Amino acid sequence: MTPISEITALTLKTNILIVGGAYAGLAAINQFRKRLDSNFSDSNDKKISLTLVEPRAGFLNILGIPKCIVNPEFARNQYITFERFPYLQFDKVYSIDKKMQQQLQEERTKPQPFELDFIHGKINYLDEKSATFTLTGGKEKSKIDFDYVILASGRSRQWPSTPNAFNIEYFMKEMNDTHKKISESNTISIIGAGAVGIELAGEIKAEFPEKSVNLIHPHPSFPPEPLSEEFQDKVKKGLEDAGVNLLLNSRIDREFGNGNLQTTDGEFIESDLNYWCTSHKNNIDFLSEEICSFLTAKKDLAVNEYLQVADTDIVLPNVFATGDLVDLDVIKSAGWALHMGPIAADNIINLIMGEEPNSKLPDVSLWEKNIALAVGNGEIISGNGNTVEINNSDYVEIYKDYGLNRCLEMLEAELRE
Ligand SMILES: Cc1cc2nc3c(=O)[nH]c(=O)nc-3n(C[C@H](O)[C@H](O)[C@H](O)COP(=O)(O)OP(=O)(O)OC[C@H]3O[C@@H](n4cnc5c(N)ncnc54)[C@H](O)[C@@H]3O)c2cc1C
Structure with a gap:
């Protein structure tokens, strides 16, 4: 690893920031990939940029943890490094781990109509326009401005139910x-x-x-x-x-x-x-006071049917919440998280195209x-x-x-x- 002192603070910009790269976050990226490919491929517009921030360098199937802790062989297959995902070819990777950075940052085999970047780190503050983050293993804070954000940072539990697993x-x-x-x-x-x-x-x-x-x-x-x-x-x-x-x-x-x-x-x-x-705790410590005002008594984020953070009076049109963070009367599950990521992605694309959001949560009272x-x-x-x-x-x-x-x-x- 590069010594921390050699890492200088960064100031970045992105159109769409995705906080958390597990079920909801990756489902959102997959939806962006499909929609941006079909909607923007012939356009000469400037490329849309997506940035994923995730402290782990891969997807951990947390569902398998009960078996992982007793069976290391089984565990090995439950952590999938990001380079194994066909659509996680990152244009830029920000990480202290240079070897991992090289593995994840790939020459594209074919051009794609959007830029996808990865920050191997953790958000430590986020308001409606910008966020600060620290790279995994680092101390220095960097800044990223965004137009839209998808909050997909889920929940943490006591170790080992939530392992650290940064690689x-x-x-x-x-x-x-x-x-x-x-x-x-x-x-x-x-x-x-x-x-x-x-x-x-x-x-x-x-x-x-x-x-x-x-x-x-x-x-x-x-x-x-x-x-x-x-x-x-x-x-x-x-x-x-x-x-x-x-x-x-x-x-x-x-x-x-x-x-x-x-x-x-x-x-x-x-x-x-x-x-x-x-116990479990929603990963929301980084939210600004303004966004925290949308937290319910259970510390879930209140949203409207389009997954925009909202209460009865105010909507934050560019801030979307997904997965375990959302105040929804369901048993929280990976299935719901996988379902919500694409809804948020669809609505952001609509907004970028100057349209109204139209992808909605189902009426969960019927489920x-x-x-x-x-x-x-x-x-x-x-x-x-x-x-x-x-x-x-x-x-x-x-x-x-x-x-x-x-x-x-x-x-x-x-x-x-
Ligand atoms: C042991 C265990 C077993 C489970 N079994 C089942 C099951 O059998 N079936 C089922 O449907 N559900 C199960 N669940 C629940 C399920 O795992 C959750 O509902 C699901 O993980 C929610 O997905 P998510 O994408 O919202 O959040 P998470 O899966 O929690 O992912 C959040 C991601 O955000 C990242 N993150 C956190 N903080 C930050 C930050 N500050 N900046 C950037 N990134 C951040 C995390 O590293 C993580 O990768 C289980 C949970 C556990 C712990």
């Missing part, structure tokens, strides 16, 4: 480390029986049946998603059949240095290794809430409204690689070797 080597180190730690522990406790905690407990027990795996939750029932009691019962039974110890109505108050835990009732739980799955969970006994339990199924064939297929191929299909990405 594939580091991701593999993180996953090898978790695997080693689990192998060396007799009792592993997962604290929090939300969807992520359930799958972590299930996968650890499935991979290491000889270990004692606790799933600790402060309430009598789980997961908390608004689904039927039948769904909750089947998830509970699946975990019990897998041999996971369910410690319900237990709120952890203290974690000791040796891993042991103490509940708020004073009860001790012997444990060697603990993974906390108790059944749905979720599927792998519970560790070989069962995938899915809930779709009031319909609960075990091993629905579609979900069984999807779970073979934790949805990776389905996501790549939706991103229309036939990977390069």
Whole structure:
């Protein structure tokens, strides 16, 4: 890596800034690629520029993390470096990692009617016109002005549910480390029986049946998603059949240095290794005060049907929010994020062409809430409204690689070797 002192602050300009390069962000880029190719290819206008800012140098299928932490071989295929995406040929790459910069910055095989740049870094401030960012591994702040922005920065959870993974080597180190730690522990406790905690407990027990795996939750029932009691019962039974110890109505108050835990009732739980799955946080710390005024009590961004950040009185016409950040009455999912990216992209293209936005979110009140969970006994339990199924064939297929191929299909990405 180049020493930080050699990196000078940059001042850049782009037409469209995309903050976050996972499900929503990449789906938006794919839509821009298709629309800009067909709408602008014969035009002599100045090229439209898109800039992606993402601290990772690739797409991490976060859905697969429960299996990645126990199976490094599986993990290797869940992180796809950007150069393997056929349409992520970047014109300019800003990174401290010069080797990675060379790999990602490619001579175009055919001219394209837009410029696509990549900033391997993180936004640390953003208002309606400009943002500041820091390159991954760097300290210096640089600035970028934009006409439109798509916020696709999603959520973070406690490690390892959200790994750092700024490149594939580091991701593999993180996953090898978790695997080693689990192998060396007799009792592993997962604290929090939300969807992520359930799958972590299930996968650890499935991979290491000889270990004692606790799933600790402060309430009598789980997961908390608004689904039927039948769904909750089947998830509970699946975990019990897998041999996971369910410690319900237990709120952890203290974690000791040796891993042991103490509940708020004073009860001790012997444990060697603990993974906390108790909270998540939208990645919104960088938003200006003005944009923050559109946050709901749950810290989601209020949007209109075109995904422009908006409340009942004011619309920020050039600021779009997508994916987990959006205030929408759904169970947040990769599927919704993949659906929202193209809506935001379509509406930005309309605005650039002097038209009104016309790509809309569906009426979500007409959609059944749905979720599927792998519970560790070989069962995938899915809930779709009031319909609960075990091993629905579609979900069984999807779970073979934790949805990776389905996501790549939706991103229309036939990977390069
Ligand atoms: C362990 C786990 C299992 C899950 N399982 C499922 C499942 O089975 N099915 C399902 O549908 N959903 C599942 N989910 C939820 C699903 O992952 C999310 O709904 C989905 O990732 C949302 O996509 P997104 O693009 O909005 O955000 P994210 O996937 O969170 O991506 C946000 C991106 O923005 C980047 N970013 C963050 N901050 C900044 C910044 N300041 N500047 C620039 N970039 C930034 C991040 O690095 C990241 O790449 C799971 C989540 C977890 C954690």
